[in-house]
Amino acid sequence: MATKIRHLHRHHTSPVSESRTVQVIAIFLCLLFMALFLILPLWSVFIEAFAKGVGAYFSALVNKDAQSAIRLTLLVAAVAVPLNVVFGVCASWAIAKFEFKGKAFLITLIDLPFSVSPVISGMVYVLLFGAGSFLGPWLKSYGIEVLFALPGIILATIFVTFPFVARELIPLMQDQGTGDEEAALSLGANGWQTFWRVTVPNIRWGLLYGVLLCNARAMGEFGAVAVVSGKIRGKTTTIPLQVEILYNEYNGAAAFALASLLAMLALLTLVLKSFLEWRFGDELAATGRH
Amino acid sequence: MQVRIANVRKEFDRFPALHDVSLDIHSGELIALLGPSGSGKTTLLRLIAGLETPTDGKVFFGDIDASEKTVQERNIGFVFQHYALFRHMTILENVSFGLSVRPRATRPPAGEIRRRAMELLDLVQLSGLEKRYPNQLSGGQRQRVALARALAIEPGVLLLDEPFGALDAQVRRELRKWLREMHDRTGHTTVFVTHDQEEALELADRLCVMSQGKIEQVGSPDTVYDSPISPFVFGFIGESSELPVTVENGELWSGGRAIGVPAPDSKTGEARLFFRPHDVELVEHDASLAGVVTSSRRVGGTRRVELEIGGEGHKVEVDLPFDHPAGEKTRLSFRPKRWRLF
Numbered sequence: 236m237a238t239k240i241r242h243l244h245r246h247h248t249s250p251v252s253e254s255r256t257v258q259v260i261a262i263f264l265c266l267l268f269m270a271l272f273l274i275l276p277l278w279s280v281f282i283e284a285f286a287k288g289v290g291a292y293f294s295a296l297v298n299k300d301a302q303s304a305i306r307l308t309l310l311v312a313a314v315a316v317p318l319n320v321v322f323g324v325c326a327s328w329a330i331a332k333f334e335f336k337g338k339a340f341l342i343t344l345i346d347l348p349f350s351v352s353p354v355i356s357g358m359v360y361v362l363l364f365g366a367g368s369f370l371g372p373w374l375k376s377y378g379i380e381v382l383f384a385l386p387g388i389i390l391a392t393i394f395v396t397f398p399f400v401a402r403e404l405i406p407l408m409q410d411q412g413t414g415d416e417e418a419a420l421s422l423g424a425n426g427w428q429t430f431w432r433v434t435v436p437n438i439r440w441g442l443l444y445g446v447l448l449c450n451a452r453a454m455g456e457f458g459a460v461a462v463v464s465g466k467i468r469g470k471t472t473t474i475p476l477q478v479e480i481l482y483n484e485y486n487g488a489a490a491f492a493l494a495s496l497l498a499m500l501a502l503l504t505l506v507l508k509s510f511l512e513w514r515f516g517d518e519l520a521a522t523g524r525h
Numbered sequence: 526m527q528v529r530i531a532n533v534r535k536e537f538d539r540f541p542a543l544h545d546v547s548l549d550i551h552s553g554e555l556i557a558l559l560g561p562s563g564s565g566k567t568t569l570l571r572l573i574a575g576l577e578t579p580t581d582g583k584v585f586f587g588d589i590d591a592s593e594k595t596v597q598e599r600n601i602g603f604v605f606q607h608y609a610l611f612r613h614m615t616i617l618e619n620v621s622f623g624l625s626v627r628p629r630a631t632r633p634p635a636g637e638i639r640r641r642a643m644e645l646l647d648l649v650q651l652s653g654l655e656k657r658y659p660n661q662l663s664g665g666q667r668q669r670v671a672l673a674r675a676l677a678i679e680p681g682v683l684l685l686d687e688p689f690g691a692l693d694a695q696v697r698r699e700l701r702k703w704l705r706e707m708h709d710r711t712g713h714t715t716v717f718v719t720h721d722q723e724e725a726l727e728l729a730d731r732l733c734v735m736s737q738g739k740i741e742q743v744g745s746p747d748t749v750y751d752s753p754i755s756p757f758v759f760g761f762i763g764e765s766s767e768l769p770v771t772v773e774n775g776e777l778w779s780g781g782r783a784i785g786v787p788a789p790d791s792k793t794g795e796a797r798l799f800f801r802p803h804d805v806e807l808v809e810h811d812a813s814l815a816g817v818v819t820s821s822r823r824v825g826g827t828r829r830v831e832l833e834i835g836g837e838g839h840k841v842e843v844d845l846p847f848d849h850p851a852g853e854k855t856r857l858s859f860r861p862k863r864w865r866l867f
Contacts, residue, residue, distance in 0.1 A: 417576055418671075420596045420676055421603035422623035432626070436613040449631040 282492035304477035323400025331408030357462025383465030403445030533582030560735035603677030623678035785812030800861035
C-alpha cells in the first residue's frame with residue numbers, strides 16, 4: 236500500500252499545480268524580482284552606511300542633529316502610537332459591537348489616510364493651522380505653535396498612522412462577536428472588568444500586530460511630516476527628514492547611517508510580525524472562534 | 526426563583542420579534558421554550574436575562590420587577606449555544622470568573638473561590654481538566670464547563686440558549702440526560718431554548734411552544750403532545766398528517782364518503798383532520814380512508830408509508846410495523862385512532 240501511494244505521488248501532481256519547469260521559472264522570477272527591488276536596496280543601505288568605516292558610521296549617529304532627530308522620532312511615535320491605540324480600540328469596539336447608523340461611513344473614514352497622499356495630509360494641517368487660517372493665529376495668541384513645531388508633527392503622524400490599529404482590530408472583533416462580553420456581564424462583571432479581563436485578552440495579539448505596523452509607519456513617515464515640520468535642523472527634523480537633508484548635502488555616509496536605523500526598525504518589525512503571524516496566525520486571521 | 530413575564534413586546538428596528546407575551550415560570554421547574562427559528566424564543570430568553578430590554582411590558586423575578594435591573598444585578602446563569610468560554614483562561618479560571626469579579630466586600634477569599642470552582646468541576650464530571658484551556662476540550666466538555674461557570678455564581682435562574690445545538694447527536698443525547706439529572710439534584714429554576722422537539726419533550730417539565738413571536742401553548746410534554754391546541758402545535762410537536770375533511774351527521778367525510786370515524790361533538794362543515802402516523806389502525810372492509818401508496822421507507826423499527834388520498838393529491842403518512850404484510854400492498858385502508866379537528 237505504502238509503495239503504491241509513493242508511486243502515485245511520483246507520477247501524479249495535483250491537477251491545479253503546474254509542471255516542474257514552470258514552477259522553477261515562476262519561483263526564480265519571483266526571487267530575482269525581490270532581490271533586485273527589495274534585498275539589493277536594503278543591502279546597499281548598509282553598504283553605504285559603512286562606506287567610510289565603522290568610526291564614521293557611529294560618529295554620524297552621535298552627531299548632535301542626528302541625536303535630536305532620533306529623539307524627536309521616538310517622541311512622536313511615543314505620543315502618536317498610544318493615541319492611535321486608544322482611538323483604534325474605541326473605533327473597532329464601536330464598529331464591531333454596536334449597530335448604529337453611519338457605520339459604513341465611519342469605516343470609510345478610517346480608511347481615508349490610506350487613500351490620501353501623505354503630502355496632502357500635511358497640507359491639510361498647514362491650511363488648518365497656518366498663518367492665514369483661523370485656528371493658527373488664535374492658538375498662537377495663547378503661545379501654542381502647531382505648525383513647524385512638535386504638535387504639528389504629532390498631528391500629521393497621527394493622521395497618517397491612524398488606520399493601522401483599527402484596521403487590524405475591526406475584523407477580529409467583528410468575528411469574535413459579543414458572546415464573550417455577554418457571558419462576562421451575565422457572570423456579574425462590570426463594563427470595566429469585562430473590557431480588561433475579556434475583551435483585551437481576546438484582541439491582544441491583533442492589537443500588538445497593529446501597534447507594530449503603526450509604529451513602523453509613525454517612525455518612517457516622511458511626506459506629511461515634511462510639509463508640517465518646516466525641517467528646522469536639530470529642532471523639527473525626524474529621522475527620515477534628517478536623512479533627506481544629509482543626502483541633499485552630499486553627506487551620503489551620514490545619511491545612510493541614519494537610514495540604516497530605519498532599515499533595522501523595518502527588519503525588526505518584519506521579524507516580530509512574522510513571529511506573531513506564525514505563533515498566533517489563526518487569531519490574527521480572525522478565524523478561530525475558540 | 527419564580528419568573529413572571531408580563532405582556533412583553535419586543536421590536537427590533539420596528540420589526541416585532543415578540544408580541545404581547547406572558548408566561549409564568551414556576552420556581553424550580555425545567556421549562557423549554559420551543560419553536561422554529563424566528564419564533565422569538567431566544568429573544569424571550571435574552572429578555573429574561575437582561576441581555577435585551579423589552580419595548581413594552583415587564584419581567585418579574587419573584588415579586589421584584591427586574592425590568593429595570595441590569596444583567597449583572599439579575600443574578601442569572603446564562604449558557605450560550607457556542608459556549609462563549611474565555612479562551613485565554615484555563616477551565617478553572619473560567620469557572621472562577623463570576624466569583625472573582627465580585628466587589629471586594631462580597632468576594633469570597635481566593636482559596637474559597639478555588640474550592641467552589643473545583644467542586645463544580647467535580648459536579649460536571651470534569652475534575653482533572655482544570656488546568657486545560659477551552660480549545661483543548663471537546664464540544665460536550667466545553668458546554669459542561671460553561672454550565673459549571675454559570676452555576677458558580679449561584680444564580681436564581683439558569684438560562685440556556687440552545688445548549689446542545691452545536692453538538693453531535695450522540696453527545697447531545699448524553700448531555701440531555703445529564704442535564705436532567707443535574708437539574709433534579711440542584712433544583713435551579715431553568716429555562717432552556719431549543720428547536721428540537723424531541724429534546725424538549727424528553728427534558729422539560731413544561732413546554733412553551735412559540736411561533737412568530739407568540740406563545741402557542743404552554744403545558745406538560747404529555748398535554749402538548751396529546752392535546753395540541755392549534756394546527757401549528759400539532760404539526761410542530763411530533764409527527765403529524767393532515768387531511769381536509771367534512772363533518773356531516775356527526776361523522777367525518779372525505780372525498781364524498783364517510784370514513785368510519787364518528788365525530789359527534791364537532792361542528793358541521795369543512796375542517797382539517799390531524800392525526801399522528803402511528804395512531805392509526807388498518808381496516809379491511811369497513812368504511813375507512815383509502816389511499817394509493819406513493820412511497821414507503823423504513824425508519825428504524827417502523828415502516829412509514831406515504832399515501833395519496835382521493836384524486837386531489839392530498840398526502841398523508843401512516844406507520845406500520847416494518848415487517849407488516851400490508852407494507853407490500855399498493856393500496857391501504859386505515860382509520861385514525863386518535864385525531865383532532867381544526
